[in-house]
Amino acid sequence: MQNYRLKYGLLVLVLLINSLPARVFAAKELRIVSANGTLSEILVGLGLEKQIVGVDVTSTYPASLDKVPKIGHNRTIAAEGIITLNPDVIIYTDQSMISPMVIRQLKSSGKKVVEFRHEYSKEGAIKLIREVGAYFNAKPQAEKLVRTLQSDLARIPPVTSSKKLLFIYARGTGTLMVSGTGTSLDKMFGLAGYKNAVQDFSDFKPLTSESLIVANPDVLVLFSSGLESLEGMEGLLKVPGVAQTNAGRNKKVVSMDGQFLTGFGPRLGKAVIELAQKVK
Structure with a gap:
């Protein structure tokens, strides 16, 4: 009789446990x-x-x-x-x-x-x-991600260059925007050891041929999708003012994935290294 009661009690306990919601035993996975x-x-x-x-x-x-x-x-x-x-x-x-x-x-x-x-x-x-x-x-x-990032950052080559870079945000041939100071692009240029060709305004402003010629960048930087929207290098050179810059004359254009270039996350070191290599 005692063995029977023990077995019955264990059975009830198992059934009770199985009926309880999973969150009682493990933290709920957040959506x-x-x-x-x-x-x-x-x-x-x-x-x-x-x-x-x-x-x-x-x-x-x-x-x-x-x-x-x-x-x-x-x-x-x-x-x-x-x-x-x-x-x-x-x-x-x-x-x-x-x-x-x-x-x-x-x-x-x-x-x-x-x-x-x-x-x-x-x-x-x-x-x-x-x-x-x-x-x-x-x-x-998180610490594992940080260690990988720190390792990448340590591999950024020292660059001392007077080259001026200008980022152009393009989505077709409509209004084009250029990146001023304080933006993620401006900070990326600095980390790679280069100067932003635009220093007289912050954030983004519409591109004009006059301001582009005055800035006279040595390298133009675009998102890969942006350059594609202009139909590549030939389309970019048709933008008023581009052909009159050092970058336009030398056809020095760098394109990179937008999130990779501006994410400032786990792949930051890798992005800076790639930018520096492409600008050389």
Whole structure:
């Protein structure tokens, strides 16, 4: 009788355990929406890719993120599209340029919304990785990413050059924009050891032939997609003023993947090295 009661008790205990929700025994896996390509890259590096249920269109690395539902691009992001993904948390950076109204709508819907500060520097990239790792309880994985980044940064070749670089943002032959001081491009040029050809304004401004000739860059830098939208080198040379610059005369144009060039995340060191090599 005693053995019977023991076996019966064990059976009841097993049935009870099996009926309990999984979160009683393990932390619930968060459903994450990332509105920033660098944050998405960090999440993947932390081993959290399976928990990502939505990303913005700048989340292009790694390529596996192409399969994740897209929520749009900074100012075009709508709260409704994010809410339908039923996320537990939405993350973005202070550089993401999401509408404050959208942020308010997300918060009022009861969703957890977290902003990370993203500074365009070596220290800023490391800090961002560590803060994301800490928030998602993945500090060891974050430190592994940091060590790899620090190793890459240590391999950046010392460059002392007077070459002037100018970044042109292009989406077809419509309004073209140039990058001034304080932008991610400006900071990348500095890390690679070069000067920004534009020093008299910050942020981005429309390109004019007159200002382009005055700046007279030695090298033009574009996103790969931007150069393609102009139909390559020949199309770029047709932009008023380009052919009259040192870069235009020497056909010195560098194109790189946009997220790689401006992400300031885990691949920052690799991006600086590639930029420096292409500018030589």
